[in-house]
Amino acid sequence: MKEFVILLVDDEPMVLESLSEELERNFGRSYQIEAAESGEEALEILEEFSVDGIETAVVISDQMMPGLKGDELLSQIHRQHPDILKIMLTGQAEADAVGNAVNSANLYRYIAKPWDATDLNLTIKEALKKYHYIKKLEEQNARLRENERRLNQILEAMPIGVTVHNTTGKMTYANQKAKELLNLENLPETNTEQLSTTFNVYQAGTDELYPTEQLPIVRSLAGEGVRVEDLEIHYPDRIVPLEVSTTPIRDKTNGVFQAISAFQDISDRKKAEAERENFTRELFQLNEAFSQFVPRQFLHFLARKDITEIKLGESIEKKLSVLFSDIRSFTTRSEQMNREDTFNFINGYLKRMEPAIIENEGFIDKYIGDAIMALFEGSADRAVNAGVKMLENLAEYNQTRQRRDRQPIEIGIGINTGHLRLGTVGGNARIDTTVIGDAVNLGSRLEQLTKVYKTPLLISHNTFVNLQDSTKYALRLIARVQVRGKVEKVGVFEVFEADPPDRKQAKLATKMMFEMALIYYERGRTQEARPLFDRCLQQNPWDSIAQIYLERCRL
Structure with a gap:
């Protein structure tokens, strides 16, 4: 069944x-x-x-x-x-x-x-x-709730104190160990200026209160990650030296809205705990460094926790949207620059493209010189939104390149959606992650077609039908192309959401006329298609695709 x-x-x-x-x-x-x-x-x-x-x-x-x-x-x-x-x-x-x-x-x-x-x-x-x-x-919400429950269990079971403070310095959470170390029954009402006096925080080896502006949690609320061992809690009958690590917690806009503090009594265990902290920190930094070469999403797809678990030949099939982008005439540009300038140029450009992909929950599979290959799980809207945002970021970047020796950058973006095979390839000495499949090849083909049709963003029919609401984008059908090895043709759509406002409105005004002309053209009725393409150009002289079809009709 x-x-x-x-x-x-x-x-x-x-x-x-x-x-x-x-x-x-x-x-x-x-x-x-x-x-x-x-x-x-x-x-x-x-x-x-x-x-x-x-x-x-x-x-x-x-x-x-x-x-x-x-x-x-x-x-x-x-x-x-x-x-x-x-x-x-x-x-x-x-x-x-x-x-x-x-x-x-x-x-x-x-x-x-x-x-x-x-x-x-x-x-x-x-x-x-x-x-x-x-x-x-x-299912995702259930996993989130379960993760929250497990996180709370972990925090309560940890042998170190953990507290969370909001931007005013008020303690909003303390695990059981923190309450023991700070001698708390309830969370006190306090602010940043009162932290040292409320918790009897002193500089190690002195009778001086810890300066408020130097408190680790205060520094983290200002955006700094901190780890110190020069802090003590003074009680009437004892002094408790603490090792404290604090970290800012940022929102989506990269602003700090909380900070977390982890601390422990190092009276008897200072050496052992210091070694463990060093190991944890190094492991975290190692994973962060590896994540720049192997995207975390790849590890997630392959059900691996970290890079050490990846094996050669592992693969999995996923339905994803693949985005290809490329700089127009990059070879010509690079011939006019020395090698250092070429690298600076590429990196300056890529730094401005990457955020558009990350913000839309995609990840970059690889850089191929000036080209980008990115993948998006879930809604195809994420990939299309990323493509539009890349063009908007590029327009802003070009505004900063108004010097005589800096020509504006033009790019082409192709997006396709379908089932791909993700996995690892290589040999004994080196392995790499990759994605293969017809959907990848079509995405690359669409990026190449942007050169043919002189437009920056094309998506396939596969992506179009996977959009949650296609009407929120300015787009139109511009071609049906034959894919190598396939019998059926694939519909190609131009997304002109990022066009200058006057050109965008002109394309929207002539959309029905253009698509009717395209239907005539596809059916071989060029005599009926030609006057419609001509009328499109009369209303929108910048329409390069209408110009291309008009010239084809005249052949």
Whole structure:
């Protein structure tokens, strides 16, 4: 039995048979299609599946049925199985029934009988996509909650004190060991200026309070990572020397909003604890250094905690979006620079491109000279947003290159989405991570096509259909290309979201006319395509792609 089920409910056997056949053709390979002739039977089937651990993704129900009506059935299903997506397929539903299904069953969609097959299949496809997307989010949230629980357990079990302070210096968390070392029952109300006096913090070997501005936690709240051993807690009957390490905690804008402090009594264990701190720090720095050569996401994909666990020949298949970018005429530029200037130029450019990829949850697989290959898991929007942001960053960078000897930089970006194989290749002396597959080759081909069509950002039809909302981008279909080794052509879309405002608006104004001309051209009707391309150019003289097609029509 397949893992996921689509359940159909209708009291008319002929309707069930017709609907089942339709869905079997389109979804039968991946989903089990089940049918029930009443609401009561549907609830029994759902209960059996629940007991057997089989997930029902979508329920499609008629409204007018003996016994349980469709809206009543869907409401009961929603109470018991809120994750299931509900669709009402009926020709006799009253507005009240539909409204009840929407309000009490979170109805996903209402479809009237007789149904349009295309609309029905598209609705179910999108419903299934949403169902799996919600499931993925739930799994991610569950993992986050579990990670938080484990982190709290770890902190409470640690033999060192751990405290967290906000920007005012107030202690917002202390684990059990910290409360023991600081002799706390409750977290005190204090601020930065009161920290030394509240906790009796002195400079080691003196009777002087530790200067507030030099306190490790205060320095970390200012953005500095600190580790000191010159700090003591003075009590009436004893002095407790502490080793303290503090670190700033930053938000997405790189601003410090908290700082964490880790400290321990080093009276008897100073040497052993110092060695452990050194080992931990070195290991962290080593992992940080290796992460610059092997992206952490690669380790995650291969289910490896660190670089030492990677083995030659490991691989895994993932659905990813791949982005290729390249500087136009880089060879010509580099011939005019010495080797040091060439490296400075490349690094200056790459430093401005990298943030656009990181900010959109992608990672750079490799640099190939001036070229970038980046990968994005999840929504294809991340890759497209990164491409648009790269062009925006480049426009800002070009504004700083207004000297006579510095020509503006132009780049091309190609994005494709599909299943890739990630893994390790190499020999006994050296291994490297890589990504292979047709989807990679197509992404590279799209980047090359940006030169042909004289436009900076192209995406494939595969990426287009994986966008959560394609309407939020300024884009248009510009070609269908033949991929080497493939029979079907691939649609190519230009994303002109980062174009200057006047050119962007001009392309939007002529989009329908351009795409109609493209259809005529693809069908070999160049006489009908040519005047449309000509009209596009009259309204938008900068449209290089329309110019290319107009010239092709004249051949």
